[in-house]
Amino acid sequence: MSDPLNALVGRKPKQYDGPDSPRSVGWTEPCRVRLADEINPLPLDCGETIAPVDVEYEVYGEMNENRDNVILILHALSGDAHVAGWDAKAEEYGRLWRKTRPGWWDSMVGPGKAFDTRKYCVICSNVLGSCYGTTGPSSTDPTTGRQYGLRFPIVTVGDWVRLQERLVTYLGIERLFAVAGGSLGGQQALEWTLAYPGRTKLAIILASSARLSDQGLAFNAVGRHAIISDPNFKGGDYYGGPTPDRGLAIARMLGHITYLSEVSMRQKFGRRYRNGNNTPGFHLGIDFEVESYLQHQGQAFVERFDANSYLYISRAMDYYDAASWGEGDLDKACSRVDSKFLLVSFSSDWLYTPEQMKELALALCRNRKPVTYVNIPSSYGHDAFLLEVERLEPLIRCFLEGGLVR
Amino acid sequence: MSDPLNALVGRKPKQYDGPDSPRSVGWTEPCRVRLADEINPLPLDCGETIAPVDVEYEVYGEMNENRDNVILILHALSGDAHVAGWDAKAEEYGRLWRKTRPGWWDSMVGPGKAFDTRKYCVICSNVLGSCYGTTGPSSTDPTTGRQYGLRFPIVTVGDWVRLQERLVTYLGIERLFAVAGGSLGGQQALEWTLAYPGRTKLAIILASSARLSDQGLAFNAVGRHAIISDPNFKGGDYYGGPTPDRGLAIARMLGHITYLSEVSMRQKFGRRYRNGNNTPGFHLGIDFEVESYLQHQGQAFVERFDANSYLYISRAMDYYDAASWGEGDLDKACSRVDSKFLLVSFSSDWLYTPEQMKELALALCRNRKPVTYVNIPSSYGHDAFLLEVERLEPLIRCFLEGGLVR
Numbered sequence: 001m002s003d004p005l006n007a008l009v010g011r012k013p014k015q016y017d018g019p020d021s022p023r024s025v026g027w028t029e030p031c032r033v034r035l036a037d038e039i040n041p042l043p044l045d046c047g048e049t050i051a052p053v054d055v056e057y058e059v060y061g062e063m064n065e066n067r068d069n070v071i072l073i074l075h076a077l078s079g080d081a082h083v084a085g086w087d088a089k090a091e092e093y094g095r096l097w098r099k100t101r102p103g104w105w106d107s108m109v110g111p112g113k114a115f116d117t118r119k120y121c122v123i124c125s126n127v128l129g130s131c132y133g134t135t136g137p138s139s140t141d142p143t144t145g146r147q148y149g150l151r152f153p154i155v156t157v158g159d160w161v162r163l164q165e166r167l168v169t170y171l172g173i174e175r176l177f178a179v180a181g182g183s184l185g186g187q188q189a190l191e192w193t194l195a196y197p198g199r200t201k202l203a204i205i206l207a208s209s210a211r212l213s214d215q216g217l218a219f220n221a222v223g224r225h226a227i228i229s230d231p232n233f234k235g236g237d238y239y240g241g242p243t244p245d246r247g248l249a250i251a252r253m254l255g256h257i258t259y260l261s262e263v264s265m266r267q268k269f270g271r272r273y274r275n276g277n278n279t280p281g282f283h284l285g286i287d288f289e290v291e292s293y294l295q296h297q298g299q300a301f302v303e304r305f306d307a308n309s310y311l312y313i314s315r316a317m318d319y320y321d322a323a324s325w326g327e328g329d330l331d332k333a334c335s336r337v338d339s340k341f342l343l344v345s346f347s348s349d350w351l352y353t354p355e356q357m358k359e360l361a362l363a364l365c366r367n368r369k370p371v372t373y374v375n376i377p378s379s380y381g382h383d384a385f386l387l388e389v390e391r392l393e394p395l396i397r398c399f400l401e402g403g404l405v406r
Numbered sequence: 407m408s409d410p411l412n413a414l415v416g417r418k419p420k421q422y423d424g425p426d427s428p429r430s431v432g433w434t435e436p437c438r439v440r441l442a443d444e445i446n447p448l449p450l451d452c453g454e455t456i457a458p459v460d461v462e463y464e465v466y467g468e469m470n471e472n473r474d475n476v477i478l479i480l481h482a483l484s485g486d487a488h489v490a491g492w493d494a495k496a497e498e499y500g501r502l503w504r505k506t507r508p509g510w511w512d513s514m515v516g517p518g519k520a521f522d523t524r525k526y527c528v529i530c531s532n533v534l535g536s537c538y539g540t541t542g543p544s545s546t547d548p549t550t551g552r553q554y555g556l557r558f559p560i561v562t563v564g565d566w567v568r569l570q571e572r573l574v575t576y577l578g579i580e581r582l583f584a585v586a587g588g589s590l591g592g593q594q595a596l597e598w599t600l601a602y603p604g605r606t607k608l609a610i611i612l613a614s615s616a617r618l619s620d621q622g623l624a625f626n627a628v629g630r631h632a633i634i635s636d637p638n639f640k641g642g643d644y645y646g647g648p649t650p651d652r653g654l655a656i657a658r659m660l661g662h663i664t665y666l667s668e669v670s671m672r673q674k675f676g677r678r679y680r681n682g683n684n685t686p687g688f689h690l691g692i693d694f695e696v697e698s699y700l701q702h703q704g705q706a707f708v709e710r711f712d713a714n715s716y717l718y719i720s721r722a723m724d725y726y727d728a729a730s731w732g733e734g735d736l737d738k739a740c741s742r743v744d745s746k747f748l749l750v751s752f753s754s755d756w757l758y759t760p761e762q763m764k765e766l767a768l769a770l771c772r773n774r775k776p777v778t779y780v781n782i783p784s785s786y787g788h789d790a791f792l793l794e795v796e797r798l799e800p801l802i803r804c805f806l807e808g809g810l811v812r
Contacts, residue, residue: 046688154688214671214696215663221697222659224690225704229652231637246635250656253628257621262756265620271727278734280725282452282560284630284717288724290620291627298631311690318694319686321677328684350668 016102017110018086025060025085025110025117028103030133032056035166042128042163045156052142055167056133057081057125060109061117067173071115071400072164072200073105073124074181074188077255077313078305080132083124084109084117107389114389114396119404120177127188128163129155129312137308138239148308150236155312157184157320161191165199178400180204182385183352184313187320190360194325198338202403204396206344207385209356210322210330210363216351219258220314223251227307236308248307249298251314256297261348261381265290322360330363340370342399344392346384347377372399422508423516424492431466431491431516431523434509436539438462441572448534448569451562458548461573462539463487463531466515467523473579477521477806478570478606479511479530480587480594483661483719484711486538489530490515490523513795520795520802525810526583533594534569535561535718543714544645554714556642561718563590563726567597571605584806586610588791589758590719593726596766600731604744608809610802612750613791615762616728616736616769622757625664626720629657633713642714654713655704657720662703667754667787671696728766736769746776748805750798752790753783778805 017024034054036042041051058081063070073083084103109115115122126134129152137152144151168176179189179200186208193203212220230247232238260268269290273281281287286295326332341364345357354375361373376391378384385392423430440460442448447457464487469476479489490509515521521528532540535558543558550557574582585595585606592614599609618626636653638644666674675696679687687693692701732738747770751763760781767779782797784790791798 045686150690154686154690156686211677213668214675214677214694215666215668217675217677217694217696218659218663218671218700221694221700222656222663225659225701226632226656228690229656250628250632250635253624253631254660257624257628260621262619262621262759265624269620269623271617271620271623280451280560280562282725284556284560284634284721288620288623288627290623294624294627295631315690319688353668 016106023110023112024106027088028058028060028082028085029088030056030058030081032133033167033170035163035170042159042166044153044159046154048153050128050135050153053128053135053163054133054139055125055135055163057123057167058083058103059121059123060084061119061121063121063171063173067171068175069119069177070121070123070168070171070173071178071180072168072176072192073109073115073122074164074179074185075104075124075127076181076183076185077310077317078301079104079185080130081124081126082132083122105386107386108392108396114393115180115400116397120400123167123171125164125167127155127160127313129309129316131306131309136306137236137312138306147237147239149239150308152308152312154315156316157187157191158195160316161188161195164188164192165196168199176200177403178202178204180206180396181208182206183208183382184317184320186352187317187322190322191320193337193339193341194322194333197336200339202342202399203339204342204344204399205357205360206392207346207349207352207382209352210360211320211356212317213353213356216258217318219254220318223254224311224314226250226254227311230307233307238307243302244307245302248302248305248310251310252301252305253294253298256294258351259382261350261379263348263379264381264383267379269293330359331366334363334367334369337364337367337369340403341372342395343371343373344385344395345375346380346382346388347375348379349382349384351382422512429516429518430512433494434464434466434488434491435494436462436464436487438539439573439576441569441576448565448572450559450565452560454559456534456541456559459534459541459569460539461531461541461569463529463573464489464509465527465529466490467525467527469527469577469579473577474581475525475583476527476529476574476577476579477584477586478574478582478598479515479521479528480570480585480591481510481530481533482587482589482591483716483723484707485510485591486536487530487532488538489528511792513792514798514802520799521586521806522803526806529573529577531570531573533561533566533719535715535722537712537715542712543642543718544712553643553645555645556714558714558718560721562722563593563597564601566722567594567601570594570598571602574605582606583809584608584610586612586802587614588612589614589788590723590726592758593723593728596728597726599743599745599747600728600739603742606745608748608805609745610748610750610805611766612798613752613755613758613788615758616766617726617762618723619759619762622664623724625660626724629660630717630720632656632660633717636713639713642717644713649708650713651708654708654711654716657716658707658711659700659704662700664757665788667756667785669754669785670787670789673785675699736765737772740769740773740775743770743773743775746809747778748801749777749779750791750801751779751781752786752788752794753781754785755788755790757788
C-alpha cells in the first residue's frame with residue numbers, strides 16, 4: 001500500500017542493498033504474458049469478461065524441479081510486480097515514469113532474507129486494473145481503439161486471484177508453496193486459500209483482514225470523490241490532457257494519514273514548524289512539518305500513479321469480503337480453506353486493526369485450521385508491515401521452514 | 407464542530423423541544439455589537455490589528471443583579487452563536503442560508519437542562535473569522551471596499567478570547583461564573599483560564615485538549631488543501647461567483663470521519679449497501695451507505711458554510727497550544743490559572759483523545775488546581791460531546807451547583 005521509501009521519511013535513513021550486494025536479487029526485468037484473449041477471456045465478478053489481458057510479473061530465485069518452492073507475493077494498493085532488486089529498465093518504459101529504485105519489499109525478499117531467494121522462487125504479478133504493466137484503465141480498449149478510462153470493468157480481489165491462477169498454471173506450477181502479502185495484498189493471499197483450496201500450502205497474511213471497516217470505506221470514498229470531482233478528471237477520459245493531479249494527491253495524502261499511526265506521527269513530526277523556531281508563521285500555507293510531508297507524498301504520487309487505477313483498485317479493496325464465501329458468515333467461509341496460516345497484525349495499525357485480524361484468526365481456529373497469529377507491538381501503524389523487518393524476518397523464515405519439513 | 411442534527415443520522419430520531427416547550431428557550435434573535443473600531447482596533451496574535459469588528463451573540467436566561475451568574479459557551483469549528491432555541495429570523499438573513507433549526511446544543515441549554523437558563527444567563531458569541539455574523543473573510547474590508555477573502559488576517563484562539571473578553575466587559579460582567587465548550591470550544595474555555603486568570607470561576611472543557619495532535623493537523627491540512635486547490639477558489643476571491651464547493655465538501659467529509667469512531671461507523675453503517683441486498687453494485691459511484699452519508703454531509707455543509715472561514719478557523723485550531731503560556735511547558739502554563747475545572751473526555755474520541763485530556767488534567771493537578779476529570783465510556787467518538795446528553799447533564803449540573811455554593 002505505502003511506498004517503503006516514503007514511509008521511511010523521518011526515520012534514520014535505511015541502507016538499501018545495492019544491486020551488487022550479495023543480499024540483493026540484483027538488476028531485475030519484468031516479464032509480460034497474455035493470459036486472456038478473445039478465445040479465452042477472463043470472467044469477472046461483475047458479470048462481464050475482459051480480453052485481452054496482459055500481465056506483468058517478476059521472478060526471483062530458481063524454481064526447483066518439482067516446482068514446489070514457489071512463493072507468490074501479492075502487492076497492495078499502489079504497489080507493482082517489482083518486489084525486490086533494482087528495476088533495470090525503469091526509465092525506458094513508455095508508461096508512467098518510475099525512478100530506478102529498489103523493489104517495494106526489497107528488505108524482505110533476497111538471498112538470506114525472510115523470503116530467501118536461495119531457497120524459494122518468488123513471483124509477484126501486477127494486479128488487473130493497475131497502471132504498472134498489467135491491463136488497466138490506461139490500456140487500449142480493443143473495441144474502441146481508445147484507452148478504457150471508466151469503460152474498464154469493475155475488478156475485484158477475486159478477479160485478481162483468478163488471473164494470478166492463470167499465471168501460476170501458465171508457469172507450470174501445480175501447487176504454490178506459499179502466498180504472502182500485506183494490506184490489500186494480504187486479502188489476495190486470503191482469497192487464494194478460499195478460491196483455490198489446497199492450491200497453496202502456506203498463506204502469510206500481514207496487516208490485513210477479512211474485510212475493510214466502514215471507516216476504511218469512508219477514507220476510500222473521500223479519496224475517490226476528490227479524484228472524480230477534479231475538473232481535469234473529465235469522466236476518466238483525461239489521457240493525453242491534463243491529469244486529475246489535485247484529486248489524486250488529496251486521495252494519497254489521506255491514504256498516508258491512515259498508513260501512519262497517531263503515535264508515529266507524533267514521533268515523526270511533534271507539531272514542529274518548518275521555520276524551525278517553534279512559532280506559527282501565521283499563514284494558510286505549509287507551516288507544520290506534517291503538512292510538508294503530506295504535500296510531498298501527494299506530489300510524488302501523481303508522478304507515478306494513474307488516477308483511474310486508484311479508483312478501480314480502491315474499489316476492489318472496498319468490495320472485498322472473505323465472508324462472501326460463506327454467505328456472509330466468515331466461519332462458514334473459512335471451512336473451505338486447506339492451507340497453513342501465518343497471520344500478523346500490528347498494534348498501532350488502525351486501517352486493518354489487530355481486532356479484525358483476530359476475528360479472522362478465530363474464524364480459522366473454529367474450523368480447526370492451522371493458524372499462527374501474532375500481534376506485533378509497533379508504533380508504525382499500517383506501514384509496519386513494510387518497516388518491521390527485524391520482527392517479521394524470523395517469524396516468516398521459521399513459518400516457511402516449517403512448511404518445508406511438514 | 408459537528409452538527410448535532412447530522413451526527414444523529416442513523417440513530418433513532420431525537421425529539422427536539424419545540425419553541426413552545428417549557429424546556430426550550432423559545433424563539434431567539436441574535437444580538438450584534440461593534441467591539442473594535444478605528445480608534446480601538448483589536449490587536450491580533452499575528453501582529454496585525456483589525457477594525458471594525460462586529461460580533462454576533464445570543465443570550466438566554468436573565469443576568470442577576472450582581473451579574474455573577476453568566477456562563478459563556480464557546481462554539482467549535484462549524485458552530486455559531488445560536489446554541490439553544492429556535493432562530494426566529496434565520497431565513498431572513500442576507501448571509502449564508504440557514505434553516506430554522508434548534509441551536510447546536512439545545513439538548514444542553516434551556517430551562518431545567520444541564521445549563522439551566524432558569525438559574526444562569528447563558529451567552530454565546532460567534533468567533534472572529536466565521537461566517538455567522540461576526541466579522542470574517544466574507545465581511546467587507548474597509549480599506550478596499552471589497553470582501554476580505556485571504557486578506558483577512560490570521561486569527562487564533564487567543565484572538566477569539568480577547569474579543570470575547572471585550573464582549574463580556576461590554577455587557578458589564580466582571581467575572582464569569584463559567585466558561586464551557588467542546589472540541590475547539592473547549593480550547594477557548596481553556597484559553598480563558600490562561601489569558602484572564604480569575605475572570606471565570608469555573609471552566610468546563612469537553613472532548614478537547616491543550617493542543618491538536620499531528621494526526622489532527624494532518625486532517626486539517628488535507629481539508630484546506632482540497633479547498634485551496636479547488637479551481638473555483640481563485641485565491642479566496644470567489645465571492646459573487648461559483649464557490650469552491652467541491653473542496654469544502656471534501657474537507658467536511660473528512661471532518662465527519664474524525665467526528666465518528668470506527669465503532670460508531672460500524673454500528674451505523676455495517677458495510678451495508680444502499681441497494682439493500684447486500685451485494686456490490688459494481689460501480690464507482692455511491693454504493694455503500696457510509697458513502698451516501700458522507701456525500702450528504704459534504705453537500706449539506708457547502709450550503710451553510712463559507713470556505714474561507716473554514717480555512718481560518720481550522721488554522722486557529724492547528725495553532726492553538728496552551729503550553730505556549732509556559733514557553734512550551736504545559737505544567738508551567740497551568741500555574742497561571744485560577745478557576746475550577748471540569749474536564750470530560752470520551753473513550754472513543756480519536757480527534758481529541760482521552761490521553762490528551764488526561765495530560766491536561768495532570769498538568770493542572772501538578773499545580774494543585776481543582777480539577778474533576780471524567781472519561782465517559784462512549785462509542786460516539788468526538789461527536790459524543792453533542793450526543794451523550796444523559797451522561798453529561800448530571801455532571802455539568804452538579805459541577806455548576808458546586809460553583810454556586812463555594
